Amino acid sequence: MRSAKLSLVLRQLRDHGPRSRARLATELGLTRSAASALVAELADLGLVRAAGVERGGMGRPGTSVELDGAAVCGIGAEINVNHVAAIALDLAGNAVSEQRLAIDAHRLAVDEVLDRLVELVRLAEAEVVARGGLVVGVTVGVAGLLDRPRELLTVGPNLGWRDVPVGSEVRARLGAAYPVSIENEGNLAAIAEAVPGDPNRQDVLVIFGEVGVGGGIVAGGRLLRGHQGYAGEFGHMIVEPGGRRCGCGRIGCWETVSGLRALLDAAADPDDPVRDPALSLDDRLAELNRRADLGDTRTIAALDRVGNWIGIGAAMLTNALNPSAIVLSGYFAEIGQHLRPSIEEHLLAGVLAPQAGGTRVEFSTLGFTAAVRGGAAVALETVFDDPTVVAPPHPDVLVGGAR
Structure with missing residues (x-):
């Protein structure tokens, strides 16, 4: 009961x-003494x-409290076709x-990619x-279809992986x-885009584009995984029957016309430097x-x-x-300012609904850090x-700028 109230x-x-x-007492239905005791315990932690x-309201001004947790961090990591990445965020969302x-994960052995991650x-x-x-x-x-109970990547079309036990492999390497x-x-x-407390971000579709195209569905502030956890594989909707073959083996998937490979093929010849995978993705998009x-x-x-194709799929x-x-x-x-007119038009x-049913098109400000965040x-x-x-910090550990 105590931990539930602290939560x-x-x-x-x-x-x-x-x-x-x-x-806090008013909003959470607590007595002031209970709220004060809970805040004190969280401060001790x-x-x-x-x-x-x-300031504001009736009575004397009160001292407000905010998240600290500078000494408490979660790490997010990502395996994608063009990169591996990791970020440590503290409790207030600051990057440590x-x-x-x-x-080029497609050309590397699975073990090598996992080692680098x-x-x-x-x-x-x-x-x-x-x-x-x-x-x-x-x-x-x-990136790919994940069997979450077994932590098994069943199919990673663009990685070229099948039945890789990512969970056990990472855990064995970390030994944490x-x-x-x-x-x-x-x-x-x-999850990174569904900002807690922001009413405009509680019912959103997030479409994440790189070599592949995927994303997630957030409804009422909660991620919708689907019956077996495979929801959000938007990139494999068939939008162009008779089109290009996808990494998944099927023909005409959405990512074959809206993924990064489709853009680069249309924008540059094979020997153009912007097609060189040795050049960082940020630099290629900047060009x-x-x-x-x-x-x-x-x-x-x-x-x-x-x-145009993004707008068609989004519709x-x-x-x-x-x-x-x-x-x-x-x-x-990263290239949203050039895509927006075509997307919104389509x-x-x-x-069917007037004015697209009130659905807005927004571009993430998180860049390629969305998944790790x-x-x-x-x-x-x-x-x-x-x-x-979280154990109480040692007196000598720096927390919130004071010892």
């Missing part, structure tokens, strides 16, 4: 920002701190460590520990005392933006074509689900579920 207070501060003890004076390595996780963990912090968990996102979990990277990107800004007709035509999803927003993440967000034309958020849920899992 309630901690989530209220996460979802709604700094609050006085009196305001290093999870909240004073945040200034809250960011690691990213460009690779674990190296990045260890680097992130080392930075947390060097700051006197505690890692409470790691969540790894992977903290929990390690595995999730689809599109689902993690969706495409530069060419479009300069009015290069081939680049603009390629962006329009991909934008199909909107007719089925009517989200408040479609959030485009991954590479889509969304409006393809949705979502992973870190999932890892931190263990603290929000039960704050008592």
